[in-house]
Amino acid sequence: MALATTRSSTPRAVRDPADGSPTHQSLKSAQTRARLIDAAIRCIVRFGYANTTTPRVASEAGLSRGAMLHHFENGQALIKAAIVELHEKRLRAFRRAADVGDHDVGTLVHTYWRQLQKPGFIAFHELALAARTHPELGRILQPLQAEFSARFNEQAYALFPEWQGQRDQFDLAMTLSQTMLEGLAVGLLTGSVKEATVEPMLALLEQQIRALNPALAQQASA
Amino acid sequence: MALATTRSSTPRAVRDPADGSPTHQSLKSAQTRARLIDAAIRCIVRFGYANTTTPRVASEAGLSRGAMLHHFENGQALIKAAIVELHEKRLRAFRRAADVGDHDVGTLVHTYWRQLQKPGFIAFHELALAARTHPELGRILQPLQAEFSARFNEQAYALFPEWQGQRDQFDLAMTLSQTMLEGLAVGLLTGSVKEATVEPMLALLEQQIRALNPALAQQASA
DNA sequence: TGAAAAAAACATGCATGCTTGTTTTCGCCT
DNA sequence: AGGCGAAAACAAGCATGCATGTTTTTTTCA
Numbered sequence: 001m002a003l004a005t006t007r008s009s010t011p012r013a014v015r016d017p018a019d020g021s022p023t024h025q026s027l028k029s030a031q032t033r034a035r036l037i038d039a040a041i042r043c044i045v046r047f048g049y050a051n052t053t054t055p056r057v058a059s060e061a062g063l064s065r066g067a068m069l070h071h072f073e074n075g076q077a078l079i080k081a082a083i084v085e086l087h088e089k090r091l092r093a094f095r096r097a098a099d100v101g102d103h104d105v106g107t108l109v110h111t112y113w114r115q116l117q118k119p120g121f122i123a124f125h126e127l128a129l130a131a132r133t134h135p136e137l138g139r140i141l142q143p144l145q146a147e148f149s150a151r152f153n154e155q156a157y158a159l160f161p162e163w164q165g166q167r168d169q170f171d172l173a174m175t176l177s178q179t180m181l182e183g184l185a186v187g188l189l190t191g192s193v194k195e196a197t198v199e200p201m202l203a204l205l206e207q208q209i210r211a212l213n214p215a216l217a218q219q220a221s222a
Numbered sequence: 223m224a225l226a227t228t229r230s231s232t233p234r235a236v237r238d239p240a241d242g243s244p245t246h247q248s249l250k251s252a253q254t255r256a257r258l259i260d261a262a263i264r265c266i267v268r269f270g271y272a273n274t275t276t277p278r279v280a281s282e283a284g285l286s287r288g289a290m291l292h293h294f295e296n297g298q299a300l301i302k303a304a305i306v307e308l309h310e311k312r313l314r315a316f317r318r319a320a321d322v323g324d325h326d327v328g329t330l331v332h333t334y335w336r337q338l339q340k341p342g343f344i345a346f347h348e349l350a351l352a353a354r355t356h357p358e359l360g361r362i363l364q365p366l367q368a369e370f371s372a373r374f375n376e377q378a379y380a381l382f383p384e385w386q387g388q389r390d391q392f393d394l395a396m397t398l399s400q401t402m403l404e405g406l407a408v409g410l411l412t413g414s415v416k417e418a419t420v421e422p423m424l425a426l427l428e429q430q431i432r433a434l435n436p437a438l439a440q441q442a443s444a
Numbered sequence: 445t446g447a448a449a450a451a452a453a454c455a456t457g458c459a460t461g462c463t464t465g466t467t468t469t470c471g472c473c474t
Numbered sequence: 475a476g477g478c479g480a481a482a483a484c485a486a487g488c489a490t491g492c493a494t495g496t497t498t499t500t501t502t503c504a
Contacts, residue, residue, distance in 0.1 A: 046355070050270075128412035142413065152415065191350070192350070200394055208430055384461090
C-alpha cells in the first residue's frame with residue numbers, strides 16, 4: 001500500500017437518516033466496510049504491509065476495487081481505519097484480560113503472551129516497522145500507541161495492590177514484560193528464536209517480576 | 223526491491239588473470255561492487271526494504287542504473303550480496319568483541335547492546351521481517367542466521383569457563399540476552415520503548431544472567 | 445424512479461529487466 | 475614499443491507490468 005500523500009477528503013461514513021434509525025443500506029454499508037477492514041488486516045498479516053495492495057485487499061474481501069474505493073476514498077483511508085480497528089481490538093482484549101479474577105503473575109504473563117501470538121500483533125508490528133520510514137503512517141500510529149501504553153499501565157497499576165507505592169518498580173516490571181514478550185514474539189516471527197525456548201523464557205520473566213516485588217517474592221516460582 | 227523470481231544467472235564476479243595478480247579493472251570493479259552493496263544497505267536503513275528500489279540504490283551509489291545491473295544482473299543478486307556482507311560484518315564484530323580481554327558480564331551486555339544500535343541491525347531486522355512474507359529472501363537469510371547463531375553460541379561457550387558443564391543454563395542465558403536486547407532494540411525502533419528505560423533494562427538483564435550462574439552470583443550487580 | 449452500491453474502464457506514474465550504445469582498460473602481436 | 479582488437483565498465487533508452495486514483499457505467503433496492 002503506497003500510502004500516497006493525498007488530501008484526506010470526505011470520510012464517506014455511513015449516514016443514517018435524521019432520526020438515527022439505521023436503514024438497510026447503512027447497515028449493509030457498515031458491514032461491507034468491516035469486511036474490507038478485516039481483509040486489509042488479513043492481507044497485512046499474510047503478505048506484509050508492503051505487499052498489501054488495493055487489488056489484493058479488494059479481492060480478499062470479495063469485492064471489486066471500484067467498490068472498495070467507493071467506501072474508502074483511497075488506500076490510506078483504509079489503512080487508517082484498519083489501524084484504528086486493531087487499536088480497539090487491543091483495548092478490548094486488554095479489558096477482557098483485566099476482568100479475569102485471577103491476578104497471579106504467571107497467569108498474567110501467559111495471557112499477555114497469548115495476545116502476542118494472535119495475528120493482530122503481526123499486523124501491528126508490520127505497521128510499526130513500516131512507520132519508521134513512513135512519516136504519514138507514524139502520525140496515525142503514534143498517538144494510538146501512546147494512548148494504549150498509558151491506559152494499559154494506569155489500569156494495570158490500579159489493578160495490583162501489591163505494587164502500590166512502588167510505582168518505579170512497577171513501571172520497570174511493565175517495561176521488562178513488554179520488552180521480553182515482544183522480543184520473544186518478534187524472534188519467533190523472524191526465526192531467531194526457537195519455539196522450544198518460549199516456555200523457559202516466560203518462566204524466567206515471571207521469576208524476575210517476582211524478584212522486583214518483595215510482596216510477591218515468597219510465592220513459589222515455576 | 224521487488225525481488226523478481228528470476229533465474230540467478232552468471233554471477234559476474236571479478237576475475238583476475240591466471241596468475242592471481244589483481245589488475246586495475248578487477249580492483250575497480252570490486253570497489254564499485256562494494257560501493258553498490260553499501261548503498262543498498264544504506265537505502266534499506268533509510269527507506270526501508272520495501273522502498274529500496276534499484277534507481278534509488280544506483281543514485282545513492284552515484285552510478286547509473288545500467289551500470290549497476292552490469293555488476294549485479296538483477297536486484298535480487300544485489301540484495302543477496304548485501305545480506306552476505308551484513309552477515310560477515312556481524313561475524314567480524316563478534317570476533318572483535320570476543321578479543322576484548324575483559325569478560326565481565328556487564329561489559330558483554332553493553333558490547334552486544336552497542337552492536338544492536340548500529341545501522342546493520344536495522345537493516346537485518348528489515349530483511350528478516352520482509353523474509354516472513356518473501357520465501358525467496360528467507361531461503362537466503364535462514365542459513366546465514368543459523369550459522370551465525372551456532373558459531374556465536376559455540377564460541378561464547380568456549381570463552382566463559384564459569385559456565386563449563388552447565389550448557390543448559392548457558393544456552394538459557396544466551397537466549398535471554400538475545401531476546402531482551404533485540405526486543406529492546408526493536409522497541410526503540412518502533413517507539414514502543416523510551417530511551418530512558420534502556421539502562422535499567424540492561425542492568426536487569428545483567429542481574430538475571432548472574433542469577434543463572436552460581437559462580438557469578440557473588441559478584442556485585444549494579 | 446432515483447439514489448446508493450458495485451463494477452468496469454481509464455489514465456498516470458514508477459519499478460523492473462532488457463537492449464543498445466559509448467568509453468575505458470587490458471592483453472597481445474607484429 | 476606501440477597500436478589493435480576484445481572485453482569490461484558505464485550510460486541511456488525501451489517495453490512491460492502493476493499499483494494508484496479518477497471517472498463512468500451498470501446494478502440493486504427502497
